[in-house]
Amino acid sequence: MEVTVLSAQPFHDIRVRNYEDDLSSCRIPLAELLDPVGVAHVTAEVTRIDVDARTVTTSAGAAYGYDRLVLAAGSRVNKPDLPGLRQFGFDVDTYDGAMRLRRHLETLSGGPAAATVVVVGAGLTGIETACELPHRLRELGMTPRVVLVDRNPLVGSDMGASARPVIQKALSDNGVECRTDVGVTAVGPAGVSLTSGEQLDTATVVWCAGMRASALTEQLPVAHDRLGRVAVDDNLRVIGVPAMFAAGDVAAARMDDEHLSVMSCQHGRPMGRYAGYNVISDLFGEPLLALRIPWYVTVLDLGPAGAVYTEGWDRMVVAQGDQAKTTKRTINTKRIYPPLTASRADLLAAAAPELQARP
Secondary structure (H helix, E strand, O other): OOOEEEEOOOEEEOHHHOOOOOOOOOEEEHHHHHHHHOOEEEEOOEEEEEOOOOEEEEOOOOEEEOOOEEEOOOEEEOOOOOOOHHHHOEOOOOHHHHHHHHHHHHHOOOOOOOOEEEEEOOOHHHHHHHHHHHHHHHHOOOOOEEEEEEOOOOOOOOOHHHHHHHHHHHHHHOOEEEEEOOOEEEEEOOEEEEOOOOEEEOOEEEEOOOEEEOHHHHHOOOOEOOOOOEEEOOOOEEOOOOOEEEOHHHEEOEOOOOOEOOOOHHHHHHHHHHHHHHHHHHHOOOOOOOOOOOOOEEEEEOHHHOEEEEEOOOOEEEEEHHHHHHHHHHHHHHHOOOOOOOOHHHHHHHOOOOOOOOO
């Protein structure tokens, strides 16, 4: 049996930390994780999947045949075709994008517009980014102004009634202004225009408004949900496509009888474990394991204001402030990391199809 990983980058990036300032420990060479267990890895961008011929093709024209394919190509920030967004906007979607933002912030100087950052999208990534930016700007010698913009009438609209007051207070304590019920019409080098008619003078617009599954899913002859994901069964097999499994942000998997997976490491990591186990079991005619996760939590970093920890799909607050911040730090710096020991035994143990307890 041969296992090969095709990845556009030769790294495993700890993506959920990209809103932070120090990313020095967030990029791990794939060789350190795959070589010890004998998994081949090729740095290549996959551009085509032929489900009939069972091949994948890269941008360089190389073709790889497969007996089974695991699609784990992730997601990307969803940037609409707004004037100036791609030219002047920033994001924290990738390590490279976050580093580009960091370098940009370090070059800023001048008046209030230079010290103003507009964050678009008040979901979890947007909130964490907005809460982190004021003290980052202060450390660069600026008097910060951070404005969080969202089309929804409420900040953190998916976080529920229990967590929302905690988030709103944290934004206020961090000095973050909010503009809700408005969208963006254009982004320029010196400002952003809103649907309300307001013009915000700024040198920095950070786009955090929504995610979409990898465009590779569009090549599969099946239905897609509103996020571009494909449906998988309880064993992570793509429904309607033979010999293919999917895990992470490209897959819509049932976590229980009522709820589908969300785009998060909380679900992506166990989906990867089970997909890896099941694809080999499928090849050798062994029983497959059904993935169901009986708990759901959300831990949202609120910068100097701490964090908020919720449990359940209705997101009831069970901890906040310093207590929740300690849990968030443990998750960000330990729980979501693969073993860095270069030990075959440690790496295989971490990939076992077992569910972690809630953090």
